[in-house]
Amino acid sequence: MSSSSAAQTYSPLFTDFPKGTMPLDERTRRESSEADPHIKRIETENRDWLVHYIDAYSDSNDADSEKIEKTSMNFEINRSSRQPIINFPHFKEWRKGHFVSLKKWEGIVESVFESSFVARIKDVANEVPDERVEIDFDELTNIDEKKMIEVGAIFSWTMGYHVSSGGTRKRQAILIFRRMPKWTEEDIQRGYKVADEMFAKLG
Amino acid sequence: MGSFRPPLSNEFELTLFGNGYGECVLLHMGDNKWIIVDSCINPWTQQVAPLEYLEAINVDISKSVEMLVVSHWHDDHIKGVGQICKSCENARFALSNAMHQRDFFRFVNVVNERPVYSYAGKSADEIMHILNAIVKRKEKSGEHPHIWASIDKVLYADRISDNGSDAKVTALSPSDHAVTTALIEIAKLIPRANTAIKVESTINPNLFAIALWVSIGNIRILLGSDLEEAAHPLGAWSVIANSGNKPAGKADAFKVSHHGSKNAHCDHVYDKMLTERHISVLTPFTHGKVVLPNDSDIRRLKKQKCSALYMACKSSSRTVKHDPAVEKILKESTKSRKTLSSFGRITLRKRVSSDDDDWQIFTEGHAYEL
Numbered sequence: 115m116s117s118s119s120a121a122q123t124y125s126p127l128f129t130d131f132p133k134g135t136m137p138l139d140e141r142t143r144r145e146s147s148e149a150d151p152h153i154k155r156i157e158t159e160n161r162d163w164l165v166h167y168i169d170a171y172s173d174s175n176d177a178d179s180e181k182i183e184k185t186s187m188n189f190e191i192n193r194s195s196r197q198p199i200i201n202f203p204h205f206k207e208w209r210k211g212h213f214v215s216l217k218k219w220e221g222i223v224e225s226v227f228e229s230s231f232v233a234r235i236k237d238v239a240n241e242v243p244d245e246r247v248e249i250d251f252d253e254l255t256n257i258d259e260k261k262m263i264e265v266g267a268i269f270s271w272t273m274g275y276h277v278s279s280g281g282t283r284k285r286q287a288i289l290i291f292r293r294m295p296k297w298t299e300e301d302i303q304r305g306y307k308v309a310d311e312m313f314a315k316l317g
Numbered sequence: 318m319g320s321f322r323p324p325l326s327n328e329f330e331l332t333l334f335g336n337g338y339g340e341c342v343l344l345h346m347g348d349n350k351w352i353i354v355d356s357c358i359n360p361w362t363q364q365v366a367p368l369e370y371l372e373a374i375n376v377d378i379s380k381s382v383e384m385l386v387v388s389h390w391h392d393d394h395i396k397g398v399g400q401i402c403k404s405c406e407n408a409r410f411a412l413s414n415a416m417h418q419r420d421f422f423r424f425v426n427v428v429n430e431r432p433v434y435s436y437a438g439k440s441a442d443e444i445m446h447i448l449n450a451i452v453k454r455k456e457k458s459g460e461h462p463h464i465w466a467s468i469d470k471v472l473y474a475d476r477i478s479d480n481g482s483d484a485k486v487t488a489l490s491p492s493d494h495a496v497t498t499a500l501i502e503i504a505k506l507i508p509r510a511n512t513a514i515k516v517e518s519t520i521n522p523n524l525f526a527i528a529l530w531v532s533i534g535n536i537r538i539l540l541g542s543d544l545e546e547a548a549h550p551l552g553a554w555s556v557i558a559n560s561g562n563k564p565a566g567k568a569d570a571f572k573v574s575h576h577g578s579k580n581a582h583c584d585h586v587y588d589k590m591l592t593e594r595h596i597s598v599l600t601p602f603t604h605g606k607v608v609l610p611n612d613s614d615i616r617r618l619k620k621q622k623c624s625a626l627y628m629a630c631k632s633s634s635r636t637v638k639h640d641p642a643v644e645k646i647l648k649e650s651t652k653s654r655k656t657l658s659s660f661g662r663i664t665l666r667k668r669v670s671s672d673d674d675d676w677q678i679f680t681e682g683h684a685y686e687l
Contacts, residue, residue, distance in 0.1 A: 206523050216640050216642055216643050217639060217643045229651055236659070244657040245636075245654060245657060246655045248651060248653045249650060250652060273643050273646045294429070294514040297431065298511075302430075305426040309419070309425070
């Protein structure tokens with residue numbers, strides 16, 4: 115936690131958003147305060163609240179940083195007065211509520227069948243061993259992604275709770291396939307250059 | 318591993334690690350000199366299996382590992398070789414001669430330009446580590462720290478100080494035919510501009526794998542890697558077993574080729590290269606719904622003349638429990654589910670130049686006798 119004197123600096127405070135939890139906008143935050151008790155005690159009309167809260171406790175042991183980190187508001191804060199204090203890159207999404215992530219997997223498809231596929235999934239946090247699972251196409255968050263299911267396709271599978279704007283909690287899993295970029299001529303030529311130099315040295 | 322002691326200076330050791338997907342062989346060539354063949358990860362500790370084992374028995378890996386053989390570049394044989402390159406400063410590298418071509422270097426380097434692969438397709442990263450390590454060491458010492466392995470090439474030769482026995486490792490493959498095929502096939506791996514990045518490739522690196530013959534004093538070992546019969550039009554193993562140039566004698570222990578699959582089986586190998594009392598060891602492999610060895614493979618392996626048949630681990634193990642909510646989601650969302658946490662090792666030890674000694678066999682983790 116940096117000191118309040120650094121008003122014009124751009125020091126991010128809580129960049130490590132816990133396991134994908136999404137911040138809320140002001141209205142949803144008020145409405146869902148019952149769902150998240152940490153929000154209630156630091157509620158304010160404008161979004162400077164978190165900076166004030168942090169600054170007030172910057173030299174104190176009373177600052178409950180664990181609670182701040184657990185709230186759904188601990189996104190990156192920019193202290194510059196010329197910049198928005200809080201960046202809301204997905205404002206419309208947040209208004210609908212928020213998602214509390216419990217486990218995030220990354221998977222690679224190994225076999226594809228008529229209505230399901232087998233994939234090896236790896237815990238992104240590297241806390242548990244890999245698993246091999248067979249998943250129905252119905253589990254796709256966006257069914258249009260069905261055409262992306264092929265051997266070698268990579269997907270992200272996030273599991274947790276969706277908390278609605280009314281505070282209702284519901285288990286949810288979001289399975290999204292990764293759009294792979296295309297190789298560019300520059301990629302190829304750069305690779306060739308390094309490879310040819312390397313080959314000359316080891317040939 | 319606890320109180321497991323390191324081998325004596327005149328004791329040969331073969332340790333096979335398996336995790337249901339990867340495999341690694343570790344050889345003690347006497348005098349505290351070690352050779353690592355391929356690499357895999359312990360899923361529980363996320364450590365590189367051979368390094369973890371050597372550290373546990375107090376071996377100085379920076380000095381005592383003399384060679385790393387990368388038999389081929391499949392994911393299941395290569396996880397962790399980058400770490401081995403870094404840690405084993407004294408090791409020379411042996412790579413398949415099929416990789417010794419400009420197109421292979423181009424493939425690895427182009428893929429390295431866009432590290433979009435996450436958990437898949439890491440083999441190119443690992444190979445890149447090896448190539449970079451070789452270049453760095455060559456620049457530092459001026460000597461080539463690597464060997465391109467091909468049929469009948471001696472990769473390692475030494476003499477045990479204790480009893481003067483010769484220790485030698487000879488490559489039995491890839492054949493000239495496989496290397497020529499690689500020249501055509503590997504060019505197809507290089508990505509083309511404006512095509513989507515893909516993780517899976519159609520080429521089968523098993524065709525270019527390095528099978529090894531290890532002899533030390535009166536002990537002989539055959540390490541089959543993943544070499545399949547299809548690597549040669551006449552059958553890769555058939556050609557090796559019937560070759561007049563193959564190393565003399567019959568092997569006492571056999572690391573079964575390609576996880577005991579039918580396409581790597583050759584009767585000539587059992588007749589001409591293995592004793593009737595040899596010990597067979599192997600690792601399982603699962604990918605999608607492919608499980609090796611399958612039931613018929615196991616029946617076939619059990620029919621062969623050998624004194625014992627050991628598997629390094631199970632193909633899957635008990636399902637790990639997660640947070641209750643995650644557990645419920647997994648249960649509701651999946652048709653079947655297995656945790657890939659099986660891990661085990663088989664260690665075979667025997668004193669060099671002692672005909673009286675039997676093999677000592679140790680198993681740990683999920684290793685078991687078939």
